[in-house]
Amino acid sequence: MNADDRPPEGEFELISRLAPFLASDGEGLPVGHGDDAAVLDVDGRQVCVAVDVLVEGVHFRRDVSTLEDIGWKAVAVNCSDLAAMGSQPTAAVVGLCRPRDVPVAEIQRLYTGMGEACARWGLRLVGGDTVAADALALSVTVLGDIPGGRPVRRSGARPGDALLVVGPLGAAAAGLALATGGAATDHEGPEAATLLAAHRRPVALVAAGLELAARGATAMIDVSDGLGADLGHVCSASGVRARLRAAALPIPDAVRFVAARSGLDPLELACGGGEDFALLAAVPAASAGAVAEAAGEADGVVAAVVGEVLEPGDGPAAVLVLADGTERDVSDLGFDHYLR
């Protein structure tokens, strides 16, 4: 996109200008707009709901991902939103925009991928709408239960809480760089396959999210915009600041390897790359190590205590402490489709 094509505002600005049209928390609505998902009260039962739209050319490319991958991802990104609330996905519906030149067999491949993701996370694809359009796009809505009875908000982080990251950081961004030729390295090794899969078949950490909710997480968000921006969202919602330690971030060796070969900064990939669908949670400091371990084990992924929640005050909401002790503002470092 050329700079001249850019609208004057980014996605976050757009969201803020649409917020007045959306319902806030209230009677029958334990969680309104502004979190990873909304939560409705249905006669005393909580129902979690999230929607994400993937558009060809903006969110996926058919030369980078298979149609099965794209279907998988459309479900996975919503499951990740629910995971960040401590919700177990139960059902999905899909609104599909189908260009006339895409044969039914290819649409069936999208549905195959959606079905694989639904099987992976224990939900069912219960319906949808398929319409003619010029561009291929999927709008998936996922519903879920809150087994613990208490959704985990972005807004509950308290000064003194420890910050955890569950799941590897930077892998999806490194995988996308590999897939699109932005990383000049061997695409064949097992590390490359892992990174490419992180982009093409992201894993929603549903079991980890349930574990974190059960173990008293005070705030949670999925890392979809980039760790820096997403921590910024938590700080803003909770009215706190936060500090991350660069050395503690769970950045896989493969990400560092690709970054080194390609002249990319692994911290940029980890903090600003987006789409890792790791979970970032605030938890009571006393139990942080044990909670991180349990959450990582729940989904078989890395997990680490990466920082702490600070009192509100002046200065950037979220900073990253580098190895040399200097601090870097990361609260605006994120992934924003509108500004790309």
Next chain:
Amino acid sequence: MNADDRPPEGEFELISRLAPFLASDGEGLPVGHGDDAAVLDVDGRQVCVAVDVLVEGVHFRRDVSTLEDIGWKAVAVNCSDLAAMGSQPTAAVVGLCRPRDVPVAEIQRLYTGMGEACARWGLRLVGGDTVAADALALSVTVLGDIPGGRPVRRSGARPGDALLVVGPLGAAAAGLALATGGAATDHEGPEAATLLAAHRRPVALVAAGLELAARGATAMIDVSDGLGADLGHVCSASGVRARLRAAALPIPDAVRFVAARSGLDPLELACGGGEDFALLAAVPAASAGAVAEAAGEADGVVAAVVGEVLEPGDGPAAVLVLADGTERDVSDLGFDHYLR
């Protein structure tokens, strides 16, 4: 669209080829795919869910409808799906595809229309996703309760039941013809305004749907594809045939007037026009007149006993008996975006 651009199958064919990928009725899923909406069981509470996608140039035109109208319609069409299950809408989420040249102020007009529709039917817009795309499109998912505890399916019609239509037929099609110049008549009179509104601001008959469910409707569908096609869906799902009486159909005088002036067949507008969002229901014959009256009163619209459900057998699933006693097959007469 040129004939050469057409895919080999219509929307109904596509739906049938995607059906194997969707969940059927089963444990925890009182109503799976294939009805107006799905119904989930959430710890004993039923949650109804439907999704509809509207795409610019396919489902709406900005020179025919305002952005507020388009937002309204995106919510209304889903509320109509829920109405046809006997469900009360409670919440909506929206996935919005936004071209870069559409200013935020215009997106806010879409949200204003969605908000007006949500206020009209007592639901809340609780969240969404807004992404960059080349075409303007809205994918709205609506959730609802089933106050009567029993969703009304397409599949429950029994031979001997009476068929009711609640709400006027042909008005939306006549309004679209007026708006797009396909009807050569005066656009200024009160009748024209009513017909244009039927296209631009369709009314979901939620109160009527609840009334029909409470009064024992055995099957129900909203008339979105055209009365003939939608009755065909009910016959297919219920394993029955059906007969409609042309003289009994609630076709407003304004529709007949526009049709007469424009060389259109009012029965074609009423049976094949689509998008009326009337309700078609099967009810026990003994109480049909009283049920029709109560359902019409619930939403302040016309309602009529229009035919009867027949035993399965040879011949077309749905026929229309004309004034001269001849029968016409209407089960394939409907609205199919892919074949337009």
